[in-house]
Amino acid sequence: MQEIKRKYVVPGDKVIEGNFRPLMNVIKAGNSIIATRIGIAETGRDGVKVIPLSGVYIPRVNDIVIGKIIDHSSLSWEVDVNSCFSAHLPAQDVFGRDFSPARDDMGRQLAIGDLIAARIIAFDRTRDPMLTIQDKDLGKIPRGELLKISATRVPRLIGKRGSMIQTIEQATQTRILIGQNGIVVVMGRNLDGIKLSIRAIKMVEEEAHTANLTQRVKALLNVPDSPQAESSSVTQTQNNQKGEEIQSTIEEVEEEKIEGGNA
Amino acid sequence: MSSSKRSTIIVEHLRKQQMWDAISKGKRLDGRNLNETRSIEIEQDIIKKANGSAKVKLGNSEVVAGVKVETGEPFEGLENKGALILSAEVLPTASPYSEPGPPDEETIELARVVDRGIRESYMIDLDKLVLVPGKIVYTIFVDCSVINTDGNLFDATSYAVVSALVSSKLPVFEIQDGKVVDTGNKQDPPITTIPISITAVRIGDVVILDPTAEEEACMDARITITTNSNGHYTALQKGSTGAFTVEQIKKAADIARIKGEEIRNKLKELPKTG
Amino acid sequence: MNQTKNLIDENGRRTDGRNPDELRQIKITVGVVKNADGSAFIEFGRNKIIAAVYGPREVHPKHMALPDRCILRCRYHMSPFSTDTRKNPAPSRREVEISKVMRESLEPALILEDYPRAAIDLFVEVLQADGGSRCAGITAASIALADAGINMRDIVSACAAGKIDNKIVLDINDTEDKEGGADMPVAYMPHLEQVTLLQLDGILTPEQFNECLDKAIGGCNMVYEIQRQALMQKYFGNETELKEEQ
Numbered sequence: 001m002q003e004i005k006r007k008y009v010v011p012g013d014k015v016i017e018g019n020f021r022p023l024m025n026v027i028k029a030g031n032s033i034i035a036t037r038i039g040i041a042e043t044g045r046d047g048v049k050v051i052p053l054s055g056v057y058i059p060r061v062n063d064i065v066i067g068k069i070i071d072h073s074s075l076s077w078e079v080d081v082n083s084c085f086s087a088h089l090p091a092q093d094v095f096g097r098d099f100s101p102a103r104d105d106m107g108r109q110l111a112i113g114d115l116i117a118a119r120i121i122a123f124d125r126t127r128d129p130m131l132t133i134q135d136k137d138l139g140k141i142p143r144g145e146l147l148k149i150s151a152t153r154v155p156r157l158i159g160k161r162g163s164m165i166q167t168i169e170q171a172t173q174t175r176i177l178i179g180q181n182g183i184v185v186v187m188g189r190n191l192d193g194i195k196l197s198i199r200a201i202k203m204v205e206e207e208a209h210t211a212n213l214t215q216r217v218k219a220l221l222n223v224p225d226s227p228q229a230e231s232s233s234v235t236q237t238q239n240n241q242k243g244e245e246i247q248s249t250i251e252e253v254e255e256e257k258i259e260g261g262n263a
Numbered sequence: 264m265s266s267s268k269r270s271t272i273i274v275e276h277l278r279k280q281q282m283w284d285a286i287s288k289g290k291r292l293d294g295r296n297l298n299e300t301r302s303i304e305i306e307q308d309i310i311k312k313a314n315g316s317a318k319v320k321l322g323n324s325e326v327v328a329g330v331k332v333e334t335g336e337p338f339e340g341l342e343n344k345g346a347l348i349l350s351a352e353v354l355p356t357a358s359p360y361s362e363p364g365p366p367d368e369e370t371i372e373l374a375r376v377v378d379r380g381i382r383e384s385y386m387i388d389l390d391k392l393v394l395v396p397g398k399i400v401y402t403i404f405v406d407c408s409v410i411n412t413d414g415n416l417f418d419a420t421s422y423a424v425v426s427a428l429v430s431s432k433l434p435v436f437e438i439q440d441g442k443v444v445d446t447g448n449k450q451d452p453p454i455t456t457i458p459i460s461i462t463a464v465r466i467g468d469v470v471i472l473d474p475t476a477e478e479e480a481c482m483d484a485r486i487t488i489t490t491n492s493n494g495h496y497t498a499l500q501k502g503s504t505g506a507f508t509v510e511q512i513k514k515a516a517d518i519a520r521i522k523g524e525e526i527r528n529k530l531k532e533l534p535k536t537g
Numbered sequence: 538m539n540q541t542k543n544l545i546d547e548n549g550r551r552t553d554g555r556n557p558d559e560l561r562q563i564k565i566t567v568g569v570v571k572n573a574d575g576s577a578f579i580e581f582g583r584n585k586i587i588a589a590v591y592g593p594r595e596v597h598p599k600h601m602a603l604p605d606r607c608i609l610r611c612r613y614h615m616s617p618f619s620t621d622t623r624k625n626p627a628p629s630r631r632e633v634e635i636s637k638v639m640r641e642s643l644e645p646a647l648i649l650e651d652y653p654r655a656a657i658d659l660f661v662e663v664l665q666a667d668g669g670s671r672c673a674g675i676t677a678a679s680i681a682l683a684d685a686g687i688n689m690r691d692i693v694s695a696c697a698a699g700k701i702d703n704k705i706v707l708d709i710n711d712t713e714d715k716e717g718g719a720d721m722p723v724a725y726m727p728h729l730e731q732v733t734l735l736q737l738d739g740i741l742t743p744e745q746f747n748e749c750l751d752k753a754i755g756g757c758n759m760v761y762e763i764q765r766q767a768l769m770q771k772y773f774g775n776e777t778e779l780k781e782e783q
Contacts (some may be wrong), residue, residue, distance in 0.1 A: 010768045011646075012681050012691035027648070027690065035729070036648060038772055056574055056593055058652075059758055070273050080273070084593040086656040096601045105604020114277040126604065146277055152686065171621045185277075209773065212621040310665045311583065325662060329618020351633050352626055355612065356589035356660045358572045363612050363660070365627075373736040406617035407627065408662065410572050410587060 005043040008209075009035035009050060012076055021047030039152075054208055055085045057151035057181040059129040060118050065140070066179030067131070069114045074101040076109055079131060082181045087129040089118060094133065102189055114139040115185070119175055142178065144185040150193040151182035156208040157201060164204065164214065171221035172197040196221065205240070224261065265368055271466045272350040272360070272480040279481055284468045293475065298518055300461075300473040303422065303526070308537040309428040313453075315318035315431020317424040321477065323413035328405060328423035330431045334394060334443045335402040337511045345392025345400045349378040350360075350421055351407040356410050358476070368448040377421045378405070380489035387428065388453035393515055394436055398442060403438065414476040415485045421460040422526070424470075459527050460498070461519035463488075470511050472522065486512065486521035492527065496520075542739065544701040544713055553582075557706040560696070560756060565677065565761050567684050567771035575685025577767070579677040580711055583667035588677035590685040591655030600629045608651035611640035614673055615663040636669050642675050642695070642734035644726040648688040657687060668711035669697045675724050675734065676760055683768055692764055693727035693733060696756030700721070700739060703747045707756045721749050727755035 006121040010013060014031045015026060022028050025037045026048050035041050039052040059065070059081065067079035067087060093106045110116065117138045118131040133139045149157065157164050157178060169176055174188035174197045182203060188194045200217050207213050218225045274282075282292055289297055290532035301322030310316035313331035338346055342453065353364040366374070381387070391399035406419050435448040464474045464482035474482060483505030489498040496516065501507065505517075545551055555561070561582030570576035573589035596602040613635040616626050639661065647657070659681070663743040672695035677692040699709035700719035713722050719739025725732050732754075739748055 008769065008773045010692070010765055010772075011689035012726070014728070025688065027688075029729075034690070036690065037686055052387060052686055054575070058593075068273065068275050084595060086595065087767060111276070113279065115275050115277055141277070141279075146275060150309055172552060179671055182688065255307075275750045309586050310585070310618055312580055312621060312665055312667075317620065325570075327616070329664075333623060333632075350617070350626060352616075354586060355658070356570050356573060356576070356661065358660060359591055359594070363614070404617065406623070408664070410662070413571070423670050425668060448743050503616035 003044070007041050008039075010038050013041075014049050014172060015041040015050070016043050023047040023049035025050035051155075051176050052152045054150060055152055057081070059083055059085065059087070059123045059232060059241065060121055060180070061118045061120055063180040064117060064138075064178075065131075065181040066115060066117050066177060066183035066185060067181070069110050069112050069116065071112065072106050072110075074106075075233045077106065079116065081129065081131075081179075082151070082183055083129075085123075085128045087120070087131050089116070089131045089133065093131070093187070107238055112139060115146070117141055136163065141185055144187040145198060147184040147186065147198060147201060149182050149184060151180065151199065153205045153208040154178060154180055156213075157184075157204045159214075164217070167214075167223060168200045168221065169198055171218075172200070173224045176201070202227075272476065274480045275475055276409070278477065281298045282478070282481060282483055283467060285394055286466055286471065291471060291478070292368065296523070297469060297471045300418075300522065301475075301490060303529065305422065305426050305530070305533060307533060308424055310327075313427075313431075314433055314525070315427045315462075317423050317426035317430065319419055319426060321361060321415060321419040321473070323341075323411060324409075324415060324419040326407055326409050326416070326419045326423040328350040328407045328420070328427040330427050331401050331404045332433050332438055333404070334399055337393075337397065337400045341389075342397040343393055344389035345387070345403040347382060347387060347405070348402065349381065349387060349405045349407075349424065350374050351377065353412065353416070355411040356411065362451065372502070373416055373420060374407070375497070376417055377424055377460070379500075380460050380487075380488075380499040381405075381423055381428070384456050384458035384489065384491040386425070386454060386456055386458050386491075388455050391453040392433075393418075393441065394438060399435070401440070403433075412476060414474045414479045415419060415462050417462045418460050418473065421458075421489070422530070425459070426533065428452060429457065429530070430525070433447070445449065456493070457527050458489050458491050458497060460487070460489040461521035461522050463515045463519070465504075465507055465511060470507075470515055472518065486515055488516055488523075490520050490523040494520050513526060534537065543707075544716060545645060545704060546583070551572055551701070551706065553710060553712075557704060558752070558755075560708045560759055561710065563760065564635065564677075564681060565763060565767035567680055573681070573685075574713065575681045575687070577677045577680035577684060578693055579673050579680075581669065581673035581676065582708075583665060584670050584673040585665040585672060586673050586677050587662045587664065588674065588681040589660050589662075590657065590678075590681045590686060590687070592659075592687065593655035594658070596656040602654045602656070605653050606649040607647075607655045609640055609644050609647060609649065609657050610660070611636050611643070611678075611753070612661045613639050613661045613663070613671065615666060615670075619663045619666045635674075635778065638734055639671060639675055639678065643678055643682065643693055645731070645733045646679070646689050646691050646726055647682065647695045648690060651688045657682075657685075663744040666711070668709055668714040669722065671695070671734075672722050672724070676754065676764060680764055684771070685761055689749055691728045692731055692761060693724050693725055694757040694764060695722065695724035696753055696760050697721055698753035698756060699707040700741060700745060700749065705752055707752050719745070719749065723750065723753035723757060727758055727761040748769050 033048045037052040039050045067081040071078040078088045123129040172193040177185040304320040313329040432449040439519040444463045487500045555663045563581040566578045575590040674694035685708040694732035725733030
């Protein structure tokens with residue numbers, strides 16, 4: 001197992017001294033790497049980063065987000081994605097290349113107040129994020145319980161390869177849509193299942209930085225604490241995207257130690 | 264000039280639908296009944312430099328009120344009464360939509376409605392606060408700072424003002440050699456009644472008490488009703504662009520009287536209430 | 538300026554009982570304004586101040602946005618009941634100036650290039666003032682900015698030193714400010730060891746000036762420990778060391 005040193009940091013704290021590569025939320029100052037956010041600093045072979053515990057969502061290309069339609073011009077909808085920038089969904093994305101404002105009624109497709117799951121297809125330092133809803137599982141979200149969590153806790157809520165979110169979904173018979181921007185929608189038929197699911201999600205949000213979280217969530221859900229078999233679920237697409245990119249969370253260290261015996 | 268403002272909070276259809284469904288079954292999204300108010304936390308005497316102060320948390324709406332007493336000229340036409348001046352500011356900390364700057368029409372309405380509740384009920388016996396009739400009177404400034412808003416600022420602010428006034432200690436001024444002098448003694452404020460305001464909003468055909476910010480964003484109309492310790496009505500304000508039926512108003516007024524008494528009793532139990 | 542009363546007694550104690558090198562009591566609570574992205578409440582002696590941050594967020598009006606970095610807007614404001622005599626709610630010239638120097642004391646610590654075309658709005662509200670409110674405000678603002686998850690090079694800590702009874706003392710209160718001989722507020726980045734705010738009211742000899750500055754910086758370092766503790770407490774509870782799995 002690779003040697004990863006971790007510690008709690010606040011801005012200005014020195015993470016480590018030496019010739020390390022600054023990866024994320026750190027800066028090089030002289031011979032030291034300094035943390036720029038509150039979070040968990042990790043020093044590994046490939047470099048130093050800080051996993052942040054607070055902060056507004058900053059859009060990234062290919063992120064799946066859940067947004068709210070707040071306005072539309074003649075050519076696109078304006079979408080609130082809980083970030084510092086409003087996103088835009090071009091009318092052409094929904095109506096096709098030959099969209100005509102005179103003929104096609106935008107308000108009919110998506111009205112102000114509608115919730116959509118979308119993917120960010122373009123964003124850079126010079127313009128607002130642009131969205132698409134043309135992929136599988138994207139589009140208008142007609143029903144469900146809406147929650148807002150800190151965007152920094154989303155990776156922990158998804159878990160390694162989706163393990164955490166699937167645990168919750170299966171134990172509560174719900175389907176959970178998670179936007180990287182911290183907006184979560186819980187869908188299901190069973191009211192109690194939905195409530196339990198929401199409690200589990202809130203627990204993960206509050207305790208994302210602590211150890212043994214998986215155990216406590218499983219205890220809340222009345223699920224035995226054994227290695228999770230990967231099963232396919234409708235939310236796999238979006239979960240995999242982000243889940244696989246998370247190389248090191250405390251969760252992973254736990255699971256590796258458990259799974260080590262089953263290999 | 265007053266004009267319709269585009270609503271700054273756009274509530275998701277999902278949530279609106281759930282709100283209507285819940286309300287039609289007698290419940291709200293936060294689990295409350297239609298006539299249930301949120302928890303009220305009151306802390307008095309938190310600003311030692313003021314003559315009186317209170318911080319109120321009504322759910323997540325948080326307001327601080329401070330009382331400062333000076334002397335000055337009486338108002339025109341009210342030469343034999345002390346002066347009471349109430350103002351409010353929704354601080355830019357209160358929500359993503361609050362901007363710094365001079366008070367807008369909503370903030371001014373807030374201050375004036377709260378003021379009316381205090382003044383028209385004669386909560387403070389201003390006749391007792393005169394030094395030189397027609398020339399020098401006590402001037403009571405009550406200033407409110409809204410720190411965080413989650414709806415129903417009318418009631419949150421009103422409770423803060425009432426809590427601050429009942430727990431305040433006024434200076435005792437005297438005229439010595441033709442000059443106003445602070446004797447250094449303190450006196451209790453001349454309180455005659457405890458006005459309590461209750462705000463209700465109409466969503467669809469249902470009227471609910473103590474709205475959250477989300478419920479206010481979905482409301483058709485709003486009404487604030489203030490009663491005094493005798494259960495008499497002393498101030499009313501209907502707000503927002505919708506309408507009430509006469510039936511709804513009468514029913515709301517009734518509930519406001521009963522709920523008002525409950526909250527009045529809660530205020531009386533506070534340690535620093537004179 | 539001639540003083541009419543003794544601010545330090547025969548035992549070396551000040552009007553509030555402190556030693557010349559003693560800071561007033563400081564208490565910081567993080568995350569007090571629910572709607573804000575970051576916030577902190579500070580009690581610094583009898584000062585009671587709230588700092589709240591919204592940001593990064595969209596800039597309104599749009600033409601104020603900068604293409605390559607974020608703008609920082611800061612408002613320092615005192616509630617009418619915060620001072621001995623009631624203060625008019627409209628912004629005074631003093632508040633406008635303090636808003637400016639406060640912004641300039643915090644900007645060096647923020648990595649604004651990380652948020653182009655956005656704005657960070659910082660609001661510092663004084664509920665009760667008792668000397669040194671701008672330092673207390675900067676101290677709270679720094680925490681609020683960290684709480685909001687804004688990339689920072691360092692925390693900013695602030696403290697004032699001054700001259701009373703011809704002696705240099707740390708952290709002067711309202712009475713000492715009004716009756717004393719000099720007041721020097723300082724804001725400082727403790728790791729980078731750089732001064733971001735420096736003002737002076739009063740008269741100091743060159744030796745007194747050096748002593749005053751050194752003393753204020755020492756105060757800033759003490760304030761920093763309290764700031765760091767408050768952040769660690771809010772985010773990591775009583776665990777200061779990250780526990781690895783067994």
